[in-house]
Amino acid sequence: MTEGYTLNRPTGLACPECGGVMSSEHIGTLLQFRCHIGHVLTAETMLAAQFTMVETKIAACLASLSERAELCRQMSETAAAQGQDAASYDAARQEALDRAKVIKELLESEWLATGRDYAKDVKGWAPPT
């Protein structure tokens, strides 16, 4: 477990298309980002793509926690069937479910318009219902 995460200012932004490092540039009043292999996104498009990427990664966390809970359930049943103590698996399952609940609430909470609405308008993305 990592202790004491920090939220320092990122030194760069990752390209939502390829994960490469992006540089920013101003073209008149337009702010845009360009990665080292040529993807170019306006700030608004970048915001939408980044929002979609964040939601996808958070949803992946929810899926992983749900799968962990299921694995712990199966291991608990197996241990119990063999007459072994299953308490640690039951506790780990509950821990995964508790953490999944936090992630689920995060996914279902509203974002500022600069996230969800941009994603919907620019990329045709719609939040899951």
Ligand SMILES: [Zn+2]
């Ligand atoms: Zn790229």
